[in-house]
Amino acid sequence: MNRSLLSLSVILVLAALPAAQADDAVDDAALVAEGKVSAVTVYQGQALVTRTVDLAEVSGLAEVVVTDLPQNVLPGSLYAEPRDGVEIRSVRYRVRPMELDVRKEVRELDQEIQDVQDEVTAVQREQQLLNEQQQYLNKLEQFTTVTADRELKNGVLNAETLKELTSFNFEQRSNIAANQLETNKAIRDLQRQLEVLQRKRSTVAAGSAQTLREAVVFVNVAQADGAGMKLSYLVTNATWSPSYNLRATNDRDKVQVEYNASIQQMSGEDWTDVEMTLSTASPSLVAQAPSLDPLVVKLGREQAEGAAQMVAGAKNYKQAKQALEQQREQLAQVRGNAINRSSSPNQAADDLFGSPTANTAVQSNAQQGAATDFSGGGFGGQVDARWAASDRESADRFLNEVAQKMQILDYNTARIEIKKPEDRQQVEGEGVSVSYRLASRMTLPSRSDRQLIQIAAHPLAANFYRLAIPVLTTNVYEEARASNTSNEVLLAGPASTFLGDEFVGRGEVPTVSVGEQFGVGLGIDSSLRTTRELVDKVERIQGGNRVVDFTYELTIENFGSDPAKVRLLDRMPTAGEADITITLLKSDKPVSEDRAYQQRGLEEGMLRWDVEVPAGATGVDRFVMKYTMQIEYDKQLSIVGLPAKQ
Incomplete structure (x- = not known):
């Protein structure tokens, strides 16, 4: 561990220490209330919970104890928002041992x-x-x-x-x-x-010790009528993932997309009749952007050798760059949750810096029968400014160090594979951050199994067709190409597919932006069958090269009573080296004019024909399509397949 990593680890250890020991007795003059969970934002791994607390019985300066917080609360995330006529003076978190379980x-x-x-x-x-x-x-x-x-x-x-x-x-x-x-x-x-x-x-009661977790809020209430406040905090053991029911109509004109959320919430408290929002963003309690430091470079052997070792250790530039990008994302996540490390550090920080979690200290104190008091939270984040500032500064320094390595890697690597525009778009789509606010209020008890709720339902216009890939299978599949005409991004997730009321199988929905198209698999169409045969091979020597013509016959049989639109797919090899020439000589039908296929398919050697197979086209009347391709290469060598691109 270098000095900078060690320094941040020390900071995290210090931040994990409890601020003070509190008396485990509740002040008789304090108002003790649980409040009501009124709103929840579920992230992928955490949830932001908001409780509404009524202060109608409070007047002037008073302590309000919001009790029975869940066992998975992140103490450093506590903050309070006052209503009109209420002033928040301080917020702190404490745990007290109880004779009986609090739940x-x-x-x-x-x-x-x-x-x-x-x-x-x-x-x-x-x-x-x-x-x-x-x-x-x-x-x-x-x-x-x-x-x-x-x-x-x-x-x-x-x-x-x-x-x-x-x-x-x-x-x-x-x-x-x-x-x-x-x-x-x-x-x-x-x-x-x-x-x-x-x-x-x-x-x-997994993880629910006989410990009472409380937020102690010191308030000044000027007027009792309508007085209240909101107490918000982050909890762990809460996550969600998208899933779909795709229902194609029997008329083959629309696809009903039922967008669902599979939620697992084991936070330790029930969410009853709450406003719920689902988000793929990472909860961040740091409002200030990281500072960008100047990058000073010089000429020398040290930097070049360091870059060479980095690439050699990761096998290639791409892997080295991905490793640095992953480390940068982890650092950004640690920085965004810096305020939480005073009580329960982010797991990314544990993995990256080896910092201990403060939950161990909390549990140890509770077992010894002592109350533990953590100063933190507040209105807008009243925390120990020394540690919060130190955490941010250390995280900013590490972010700049990783960025420096990434830039030096670019400068000193001889061969760099530049990403194509379509590849960059695909990578960006994987990290899309969206939020869905559910139209109706929800109730989710804390339990171990996943609970399914519906986010939305969208009827989407779709183009239905069959897909035949005889080089892979004799089966012909039915598919639909739908356009996301809704105003919501569809995140990648598993899908259950139905044709009418009949379940046809399971599949996947990719991340689909607004206006983007995506495919929906509808299973095997048993009325169609396809084959592929090599029907002719002509070989000759031309100079020092071998020239071979291959003629393939692709057939489709339609046993149904209606004609079928079929996308017929095959492929030619693409040259992995410059001394191989591959050419499509002729085809019974022209390849598809689809724009997306023309942009990418031909370049990758994919062949696609959009054809219509008549009803009852079987036996000698089956649909037949032939094409001829030519491969020219050194006559002393043979053709070897290369691994598919990852």
Whole structure:
């Protein structure tokens, strides 16, 4: 670790230390309230939760304790926004040990477990009583036997009494055996019930120690009528991802895109009837842009060798550049969450700098029965300015160092593969940041399974066709090309596809910008079949080169009663070296005039024909398309395939 990395690690360690130890007793004069979760913005990995707190009972200077915060709260993210007539003086976070778990659901499970344990104890006591009764009968039987032997010898045996005692003994033993069987079954059933409840509790209360998490807000309320405030904070263990239901109409004229969000929220608190926003951005609590330092260069062997080693270690310039870009993104994320590192550092910072998480200190203090007080939060971010400023300065310095490496790499690398415009657009599309505000209020309990909610539904006009790729498969697939005419970007995600009411399979939707087209796979069309055959090969020597003509026959059979529009695809090889010449000599039909295909397909050796196959075109009447290509190369060599581009 170099000095700069070490310095930032030290800063993160210091920032993780608690600011002060607080008394674990709640001030009797303070207003204790949970507030109501009113709005949630779910990011991919975190969520910003806003609680509305009523201050109608507060007048003048007072402490307001917003209690029962979730176990996954990031303490450094706390901030409060006042309504008119309310002034926020300070916000701090504290944790206090509690005798019982703070969550209602956990407390209810604890009570159920206690009730079952009490039942087990009662049945075990009953079982113990049955054992004592059986021991008494054993003693009674022994006494009866000895007495009967003595009386029989003396000739004074009372047969009727002996008979009654014997009957009584066997009757009681029979009752005890039946009761023992029942108690054994009852204990077994109760033990199973207890195991289920304990497993359920361990799932529900995962990470929820008997600790009360609170925000202590010092306010000045000038007017009580309508007084209130909003308390916001970030929580972890909350994320979402897009998914789709694609429904093509039976008339083949539209595709209904049902845009869904698969949300997993295990923050530790339920979100009930809240305004919800879904975002792909990264939550940032730093408002100031990083500072750009001057770049000073000089001539020398050191920089050139450093760049050469960097490229050699990453195999090529592209990988070296990607590694630096990834490090830059991690640094930017750490910087954006610098305010949170006082309580729960961003995982990227842990990975990048090896900084410890402060949650360990919080849990340790709670286990020791002490309350831990973190100063932080505030209105607009009242935090310890020393550490926040130091974090930003260190992050800015590292960002400039990584940027310097990237620029020096450009200057000293001899061969650089310049990205094509279409490649740059694709990379930019992968990192698109969008937000969706849901039209209706939502309720999402905190639980481990994913919950599906609908973001929007868009009926999109589409062009339907069949796709035949005989070089890969004899099956012909049905597809639709839809245009995103909505005002929302569609993010990449899995899709379930339906044709009418029939489920046809699963696929993927790429990231689709507004106005962009995308394909929708509708499964195999069993009424069509395609084949590909090499029907002629002519070879000759011309100078020092071998010239070979290949003629391929592509066929499509239509067993249906309607004609079918088909995109017929094949491919020619492309030259990986300059000493191979590949030419399309002739084709029964001209290749497609589609603009996107003309721009990229031909250059990559792809062949596409847009054809219509008549109904009932089978056997000798099947659709046939031939084309001839020519390959010219050194007669002493043979053709070798290269790996596909990554």
